[in-house]
Amino acid sequence: MDEMLDRPTHAGARGQRPPLIVPSVLTADFARLGADCEAFEAAGADRIQWDVMDGNFVPNLTFGPDVIAACRRSCAIPFEAHLQCVRPEELLPRYVEAGCELVLVHPETLRQPHHTYGRIRELGARTGVALSPATPLQLVEHALDRIDVLLVLTVNPGFGGQAYLASMEPKIAAARALIDRSGYDIELEVDGGIGPDTVAGAAAAGADTFVAGTALWRYPSFAQGIADLRAQAHAAGRRPHAL
Numbered sequence: 214m215d216e217m218l219d220r221p222t223h224a225g226a227r228g229q230r231p232p233l234i235v236p237s238v239l240t241a242d243f244a245r246l247g248a249d250c251e252a253f254e255a256a257g258a259d260r261i262q263w264d265v266m267d268g269n270f271v272p273n274l275t276f277g278p279d280v281i282a283a284c285r286r287s288c289a290i291p292f293e294a295h296l297q298c299v300r301p302e303e304l305l306p307r308y309v310e311a312g313c314e315l316v317l318v319h320p321e322t323l324r325q326p327h328h329t330y331g332r333i334r335e336l337g338a339r340t341g342v343a344l345s346p347a348t349p350l351q352l353v354e355h356a357l358d359r360i361d362v363l364l365v366l367t368v369n370p371g372f373g374g375q376a377y378l379a380s381m382e383p384k385i386a387a388a389r390a391l392i393d394r395s396g397y398d399i400e401l402e403v404d405g406g407i408g409p410d411t412v413a414g415a416a417a418a419g420a421d422t423f424v425a426g427t428a429l430w431r432y433p434s435f436a437q438g439i440a441d442l443r444a445q446a447h448a449a450g451r452r453p454h455a456l
C-alpha cells in the first residue's frame with residue numbers, strides 16, 4: 214500500500230513551475246459563488262480555494278460539500294478544500310466527491326496525521342498540510358513523502374481580510390529549504406493577507422503558490438489582480454519560475 218502512496222519526485226521540473234495564483238472565495242458574495250468561480254477562471258486563476266470552517270476549530274462557519282459540488286459545474290479549474298475543522302477524517306470523501314482535487318488538513322486536528330495524509334491520496338486527491346502560525350514546521354518533516362502541498366498560513370485561520378504576518382517569512386524560508394532538501398515535488402503555498410504589498414516578501418522567502426482573497430476584490434478587475442500578483446511573485450521569487 215505504501216508504494217502506491219508514494220509519488221515520484223520531479224525536483225528538476227520544480228524550478229520551472231510558474232507562480233500559481235489561487236483565489237479564495239471566502240470574501241465573495243455567497244449569493245453568486247458560481248459566477249465568481251467562472252469569473253476567476255476567465256481571469257486566469259490557477260485554481261480556487263474553499264475555506265471550509267466548522268465553527269469549532271475556527272469560530273467561522275462556511276462551505277459544506279454540496280455548495281462546492283454545485284459550483285463545480287461553473288468552471289473547469291481545480292478546486293482545493295482547506296479544511297479548518299476538528300476531526301475532518303470523516304468528511305474527506307465528501308469533499309473529494311464534491312470535486313476538490315486537493316484537500317488541505319491541519320495536523321493538530323488529526324488523530325493519526327500520517328495515516329490521514331495517505332488516506333487523502335487513496336481517495337484520489339492530492340494531500341495538503343496547512344500549518345497555522347503557531348504550528349511548528351517540524352510536524353511535517355517526517356511525512357514529506359505523503360504530502361503534495363505544504364501551506365504556511367500567514368494569518369491565524371478563521372477569517373479573510375486579516376493583516377499578513379511578515380514574521381512567518383523565516384518559516385516559509387525554512388519550509389523551502391526542507392522541501393528542497395527532501396527532493397520531493399511539493400508546492401509551497403502561502404495564505405493570508407496576500408496582496409500587492411506582501412506577495413513579494415512571501416515569494417522571496419520561497420513560496421511558489423499564493424492564495425489571495427480580499428486583495429483581488431480591490432483591483433479594477435480579477436484579471437489585473439491575478440496578473441499583478443503573479444508578475445510580482447515571479448520577479449521576487451527565489452527560483453527561476455517559468456511564465
Ligand code: DX5
Nearest residue numbers: 237370371373374406426427
Ligand atoms: C483564513 C483564510 C484566509 C483567506 C484569504 O482562514 O484561509 O487566509 O482564505 O483571505 P485574505 O486574502 O483576505 O487574507
